[in-house]
Amino acid sequence: MVRRCTLAVLLVAVIGCQPGAEREARRVAADTAPRAAIMPDTAAARAAAGDDGQWVRSGRDYAATRYSSLDQIDVSNAGRLQLAWSFSTGVDRGQEAAPIVVGGTMYVVTPYPNVLYALDLTREGAPLKWKYEPRPAAAAQGVACCDVVNRGAAYADGRVFFNTLDASTVAVDTATGRQLWRTRLGDINRGETMTMAPLVVKGKVLVGVSGGEYGVRGWVAALDAATGKVAWRAYNTGPDADVGIGERFKPHYAMDQGTDLGVKSWPPDMWRTGGGAVWGFISYDPELDLIYHGTGNPGPWNPELRPGDNKWTGGIFARDPDDGAAVWFYQTSPHDLYDHDGINESILVDLPWQGSIRKVLLHPGRTGFMYVIDRTSGEVLAADTFGFVNSATGVDLETGRIAMVPTKEPVTGRVVNGICPASPGMKDWQPAAWSPRLRLLLVPHQNLCMDHEGLEANYIAGTPYVGANVKYYAGPGGHRGEFMAWDPVARRKVWSIRERFPVWSGALVTAGDVAFYGTMEGWFKAVDARSGRELWKFRTGSGIIGQPVSYRGPDGRQYVAVLSGVGGWAGAIVSGDLDPRDSTAGGGFANAMRDLPDHTTKGGTLYVFALP
Amino acid sequence: MNARRLALLALLPLAALGPDARGAAPPRRVLRVCADPNNLPFSNANREGLENRIAELVARDLGAEVRYTWWAQHRGFFRNTLNAGLCDLVPGMPSSLERAWATRPYYRSSYVFVTRRDRGLRIRSFDDTVLQRLRIGVQLVGDDYANPPPAHALARRGLAANVSGYRVLDDYRRPNPPAHIVDAVARGEVDVAVVWGPLAGYFARRSRVALDLVAVRPQVDVPFLPFVFDISMGVRRGDTAFRAEIDSALVRRRAEIARILDEFGVPRLDGRVGSEARR
Numbered sequence: 069m070v071r072r073c074t075l076a077v078l079l080v081a082v083i084g085c086q087p088g089a090e091r092e093a094r095r096v097a098a099d100t101a102p103r104a105a106i107m108p109d110t111a112a113a114r115a116a117a118g119d120d121g122q123w124v125r126s127g128r129d130y131a132a133t134r135y136s137s138l139d140q141i142d143v144s145n146a147g148r149l150q151l152a153w154s155f156s157t158g159v160d161r162g163q164e165a166a167p168i169v170v171g172g173t174m175y176v177v178t179p180y181p182n183v184l185y186a187l188d189l190t191r192e193g194a195p196l197k198w199k200y201e202p203r204p205a206a207a208a209q210g211v212a213c214c215d216v217v218n219r220g221a222a223y224a225d226g227r228v229f230f231n232t233l234d235a236s237t238v239a240v241d242t243a244t245g246r247q248l249w250r251t252r253l254g255d256i257n258r259g260e261t262m263t264m265a266p267l268v269v270k271g272k273v274l275v276g277v278s279g280g281e282y283g284v285r286g287w288v289a290a291l292d293a294a295t296g297k298v299a300w301r302a303y304n305t306g307p308d309a310d311v312g313i314g315e316r317f318k319p320h321y322a323m324d325q326g327t328d329l330g331v332k333s334w335p336p337d338m339w340r341t342g343g344g345a346v347w348g349f350i351s352y353d354p355e356l357d358l359i360y361h362g363t364g365n366p367g368p369w370n371p372e373l374r375p376g377d378n379k380w381t382g383g384i385f386a387r388d389p390d391d392g393a394a395v396w397f398y399q400t401s402p403h404d405l406y407d408h409d410g411i412n413e414s415i416l417v418d419l420p421w422q423g424s425i426r427k428v429l430l431h432p433g434r435t436g437f438m439y440v441i442d443r444t445s446g447e448v449l450a451a452d453t454f455g456f457v458n459s460a461t462g463v464d465l466e467t468g469r470i471a472m473v474p475t476k477e478p479v480t481g482r483v484v485n486g487i488c489p490a491s492p493g494m495k496d497w498q499p500a501a502w503s504p505r506l507r508l509l510l511v512p513h514q515n516l517c518m519d520h521e522g523l524e525a526n527y528i529a530g531t532p533y534v535g536a537n538v539k540y541y542a543g544p545g546g547h548r549g550e551f552m553a554w555d556p557v558a559r560r561k562v563w564s565i566r567e568r569f570p571v572w573s574g575a576l577v578t579a580g581d582v583a584f585y586g587t588m589e590g591w592f593k594a595v596d597a598r599s600g601r602e603l604w605k606f607r608t609g610s611g612i613i614g615q616p617v618s619y620r621g622p623d624g625r626q627y628v629a630v631l632s633g634v635g636g637w638a639g640a641i642v643s644g645d646l647d648p649r650d651s652t653a654g655g656g657f658a659n660a661m662r663d664l665p666d667h668t669t670k671g672g673t674l675y676v677f678a679l680p
Numbered sequence: 681m682n683a684r685r686l687a688l689l690a691l692l693p694l695a696a697l698g699p700d701a702r703g704a705a706p707p708r709r710v711l712r713v714c715a716d717p718n719n720l721p722f723s724n725a726n727r728e729g730l731e732n733r734i735a736e737l738v739a740r741d742l743g744a745e746v747r748y749t750w751w752a753q754h755r756g757f758f759r760n761t762l763n764a765g766l767c768d769l770v771p772g773m774p775s776s777l778e779r780a781w782a783t784r785p786y787y788r789s790s791y792v793f794v795t796r797r798d799r800g801l802r803i804r805s806f807d808d809t810v811l812q813r814l815r816i817g818v819q820l821v822g823d824d825y826a827n828p829p830p831a832h833a834l835a836r837r838g839l840a841a842n843v844s845g846y847r848v849l850d851d852y853r854r855p856n857p858p859a860h861i862v863d864a865v866a867r868g869e870v871d872v873a874v875v876w877g878p879l880a881g882y883f884a885r886r887s888r889v890a891l892d893l894v895a896v897r898p899q900v901d902v903p904f905l906p907f908v909f910d911i912s913m914g915v916r917r918g919d920t921a922f923r924a925e926i927d928s929a930l931v932r933r934r935a936e937i938a939r940i941l942d943e944f945g946v947p948r949l950d951g952r953v954g955s956e957a958r959r
Contacts, residue, residue, distance in 0.1 A: 207852075257853045283820065283847055335841045341820070368820050370827055372835040373843070480832045481904055525776035525909070528821055529753045529848050529858050530722040531876045532774040532909040533828040535821075645759065 121620025142580030162635015198245030276346025434493025586612025610671025
C-alpha cells in the first residue's frame with residue numbers, strides 16, 4: 069500500500085495518500101493538469117500518431133485501444149451532439165458489431181444473416197453503395213448459443229473480411245461489393261459457429277471458432293488474405309503439435325510447463341470435445357510480432373466431469389502470427405468452475421511499473437480480476453478485483469494460480485447461493501477502451517451474482533436429465549451494470565457509473581477526453597473520461613450492445629457511430645423472445661433480465677452523431 | 681409443402697375409419713404437434729417413431745388428424761415451438777419439466793447399462809467394482825452444468841477417467857444422432873454404456889450383436905439424482921381443458937400405448953418391462 073502511494077505520487081503531480089483524499093486529488097489533478105503533463109503511453113501513442121480518422125478494425129488499432137485521437141468533440145461541447153443520420157440494418161437481432169470506416173465508406177455487418185452494407189459517407193445521408201449477402205445456412209441459428217450475433221468486420225488492402233454464423237470467412241471487394249473468396253472453416257452440424265471479428269496481420273486473416281457450449285474443440289486459424297487458403301490452424305486442446313506448442317513455447321509459470329498438457333490435464337479423450345473456443349478479439353504487437361487471443365471455457369460445463377487443469381482453456385495465448393507457434397500461455401481459470409472464459413480482450417499498452425516501462429497487456433477478466441500481464445513473458449504483474457468477487461480470494465503472483473473458494477464451488481445436487489461473479493463474469497465480451505492521455509481503462513461490465521440451486525428436470529433430443537437450476541441476479545448495490553475507469557498503475561477504480569442493466573456495449577474514448585457507451589435500455593451516453601460526469605445522452609430505438617467508434621468524415625468533421633439493437637446472451641430475453649417466467653432460460657441470464665422487455669424492444673439501427 | 685399437404689390428405693380416410701372417429705362433420709379437427717424430424721425411436725419426419733404413433737393414437741381418439749411442425753429438440757425447442765404457438769402438443773417429455781404443462785404420465789423408463797452379451801459383464805449398479813476396469817460410455821449435453829445423470833454418478837465415484845463422452849447433440853446430418861452410443865458398445869469402442877432406456881431398447885434390437893440392457897441402480901442417487909423418469913406429453917401453461925382432453929385419451933388408450941412401447945422395446949418400470957430388459 070505504501071509502495072502504491074509512493075508510485076502514485078511519482079506519477080501524478082498532486083496526490084494524497086489516504087484513499088478518499090487520493091481519489092479526490094486524482095480527479096482534481098486530471099482536471100487541471102495540462103494535457104502534455106500526463107505521461108504518454110508509448111505503444112498507444114504510437115498507434116494514435118498519424119491518426120487518419122479511419123476505423124479499420126474493431127479495436128481501431130492493433131493494440132485494441134478503441135482510442136480515437138480526434139478531439140473536435142470534447143468535454144466542453146459533447147453536450148451539443150446531434151443525430152447526423154441513421155440507417156436500418158433490416159435485422160432485429162443483437163447488434164454487437166463495430167462499424168468500420170475506410171476512406172469515404174462505412175461498412176456494417178449485421179447479425180445472422182450477416183449482411184454486409186457499404187454506405188457512402190461522401191454523400192448526404194450516407195446512401196447505400198452496395199450490399200453483400202453471404203446467405204449462411206439457416207440451421208446455424210439453432211446452434212448459436214447466445215443469440216446470432218456478429219462482432220464485426222476488418223479491412224485491409226481493398227478488402228473487407230468477416231465471419232458468417234455458419235463458420236465461414238469471406239472476403240469482399242470494397243470497390244464492387246463482390247465476394248472474392250469464401251472459406252468454410254467449421255461445421256454447424258458439429259456445433260461450430262463463428263461470431264468474432266477477424267484481425268488482419270501481415271497478409272493473414274486471423275479468425276476463431278465459437279461453440280464452447282456445444283462441445284467443439286476450440287481453434288484459431290490464419291487465412292491468406294489474398295486467397296482465403298488456410299495458412300495455419302492451432303487448437304486449444306490436445307497434443308502439443310496440434311496446439312502449436314514447440315521449442316518457442318516458454319510459459320512463465322510452472323503450471324503451464326510440460327509436455328502435452330492439452331491431453332494430460334484432462335480425463336482420457338475429454339480434450340476432443342473440450343471447448344477452448346476463440347470468440348473474442350485478437351490484438352497484435354508489431355514490435356514483438358506476437359498476437360494475443362483468449363481461449364474459452366472448457367466443456368462440458370460441469371467441472372466434476374473433467375478433473376485437471378483442462379489446458380489450454382480459460383486463458384490467454386501469445387502466438388506468432390506467421391505460423392501460429394505458441395510463445396506463452398497464462399491460464400486465468402485453471403479447471404474453470406463457472407464458465408469463466410479467457411476470451412476477454414487484451415489491450416496492449418506500455419506502462420510505468422515500479423521504476424521502469426513495461427510492455428503489458430490489460431485484461432479485465434471474467435473472473436473479476438483486472439490482470440496486468442507482461443506481454444513479452446506472460447508474467448502477471450497485478451491482478452486486482454474490479455467488483456465484488458467471492459468465488460476466489462486472489463491470484464498468487466508467484467504461481468500465477470487463482471485461489472478459488474471451495475464453499476462456492478458448484479457441485480451437482482448441492483445448493484450454493486450467492487456466487488459472485490455469475491457465469492458471464494464481472495465482464496464478458498464487451499470491449500474496454502484505453503485512453504493513453506489519461507492512462508485510464510474505460511470498462512463496461514456487469515455486477516451479477518448467481519444461485520446454483522437444486523436440480524431441475526430437462527431433456528434434449530428425447531433424453532431426460534437433471535440440470536442445476538442456475539439464476540443470475542444483481543450483485544451488491546442492486547445495479548446490474550457498471551461503466552468505470554480503472555487506473556492500472558495505481559491499481560484502482562477512479563470513478564464508476566452504475567447502470568440498471570449489464571453494460572453489454574463496447575467502450576470508446578477520444579482525445580477530447582470523452583468516453584462513450586450504450587445501455588441495454590437504449591441510451592447512448594457521453595461522459596467525461598476523467599470524472600465519469602455525464603455530458604450527453606441520446607435515446608436510441610433499442611438496447612445498445614454494439615461497439616461505438618469515432619471517425620473523421622470526408623467533410624473533415626468528427627463523427628461517433630454505434631449500432632442499436634438489443635440481444636446477445638444478456639439481451640436474448642428480448643431478441644430471442646425467452647420466457648421471463650422460466651428463470652433458467654438463457655443459462656440463467658433470463659432471471660436477471662426479466663424486466664428488460666419493459667424497457668426496450670428489438671431493433672437494428674445504426675446511429676451516427678456529430679456536433680451541429 | 682405441397683407434398684406434405686398431399687400426404688395429410690392421403691391419411692384422412694384412414695383416420696376417419698378409426699374406432700372412435702367423431703369427425704363426420706367437416707372441418708375436421710387438427711391436432712398440432714411439434715416433434716423432432718430426425719430422432720428415432722421417438723420421432724422422425726416419416727412418422728415412424730413411438731411418439732409419432734402415440735400422438736396419432738391420441739389424435740384418432742379425439743377425432744382429429746395430426747399436423748406436425750418439425751423442429752430439432754435442441755436448446756430453445758419449447759420456446760420456438762409450443763410456446764411460440766406453432767403447435768399445441770409436444771409428445772414425450774419428462775413429467776417434471778417446467779417449460780410446459782405435463783399431462784399425466786403414460787410410461788416410466790430408466791437409464792440402463794448396455795453391454796455386449798458375449799462379454800458377460802452383468803453390471804447392475806454404479807457401485808459395481810468392475811466398472812473401475814472398464815471404458816464407460818455416457819452422453820454429454822455440454823452446457824448449463826447439465827448432463828445426463830450417469831455422467832454425474834460416475835464422476836462422483838471417481839470414475840471420470842473411465843468415461844468416454846458421446847454427444848447427445850451429435851452430427852445432425854446423420855440419422856438419429858443420439859443413437860451413436862449404442863453402436864459404440866456393439867463395436868467394442870466402450871465396454872458398457874449408460875443410456876436412456878427407450879433409446880437403448882430400440883437400437884439394441886437392431887444391433888448386429890446381442891446386447892443386454894439392465895436398469896441402473898440405484899434408481900435415485902444421493903443427494904438427488906434420478907435415473908428413472910415419468911414421461912408425459914406437454915401442453916402450454918394454462919391450456920387446462922385441452923390437457924384434460926389429452927389426459928382422458930391417454931387413459932382410454934392405455935393398452936394400445938403399451939403395445940406400441942413393447943413394439944419399440946422400451947424398458948419400463950411401471951409394471952410392463954420391455955423384452956430386452958428382461959433378458
